[in-house]
Amino acid sequence: MKKVSMKDVRPEKVAALEKRIREIYAEYRHLLPSDYRWEDESSRWNELVYCIFAELTGHNYRDARRLANYIADLNLLNVDDLAKIPIMDDGMVNPDNSRIRTITDILRSNGISEDDVKRSLSAICKVAQSISDNYDGKIQKFLRKYGEEIVNEFDSHVSFSEVSKGTQSRIIVKWIQNTLCMPLAFSNVYTARFCEKEDINYNELAAAADNIGLNGAVLDDLLEVYIVDIEGKQR
Structure with missing residues (x-):
């Protein structure tokens, strides 16, 4: 799928798309495997807090x-909320x-010392601020940036003479999605058909997925099930 400049992202399209994806998710999620890793992108941030x-x-x-x-279950680890907490002069x-x-x-109630509490919470808030400042508070944007570099690097050195360049890229994206659990999008022709149907572009779809916190690999599979279903009903 051809990428476009972020200047071509239409906020009204993204907002409508978020609603549409939620509707499709509610109707078709049960048809997908139950064991996706990082289906909810916020779980990647929770994993970093655990580390x-x-x-x-x-x-x-x-x-x-x-x-x-x-602590995550108490809704206390939201990246944007933690990023707003001031860091004092002592760091x-x-x-x-x-x-x-x-x-x-x-x-404290779990036996963690005062110094370790301060160090841990300061580290978490500093990382949250960095993610907020550089990646709009969405850690998947950081991972996607370097995941796409991996895809491009591999794509530049490997050539499948049996398939087109677009097909080769989709194969590599799917492989990176599956082996590294990277939040890459979008690896199949059904996602491209969905974008054509909804008159949207790559960045608008990625923005909508990021805003609702849905992993791009899950969205790929979800849209495949959806497109196959609606196209089958139209025959």
Whole structure:
């Protein structure tokens, strides 16, 4: 699918597309496998928080994951919210912030020392600020940027004489999606047909998927099921 400049992204199209994708998801998700990795893109951020806890709290990995999941379930790990919390002159996060106080109480009650609490929460907020400043608060944009570089690098050195360049690129994207769980889009002809049907472009579809937090690989599969179904009904 041909990419276009971000200047060609139409906000009204993206907003309508978010609604349309949610409708398709509600109707067709049950037809897809149940075990997608990172189906909800926010889970990638939660995994990074877990990694910070695992390294900085002195807890074993199982307890660190339990803590990260518990705090995430309380809706306390939203990237945009954490990014807004001030970092003080000493490099530590503002301890008077209500969200920080709540997380601090949870960590303390689980036996984490005061110093480790401060280090962990400051690290999390600094990473959140970086993601917010550079990738609109969406960690999948960071991963997609480098995933696309992998695809382009591989594509430039490998040539399948049996298929067109577009088909070759879709094969490589699907492979990277499946092996590295990269949030790449879009790897099949059905996604291209959907874009034609909805009069949208690549960046508009990617923006809508990012806004609702849906992994591009899942969206690819979802749109394939949808297009096959509606085209079958039209015959």
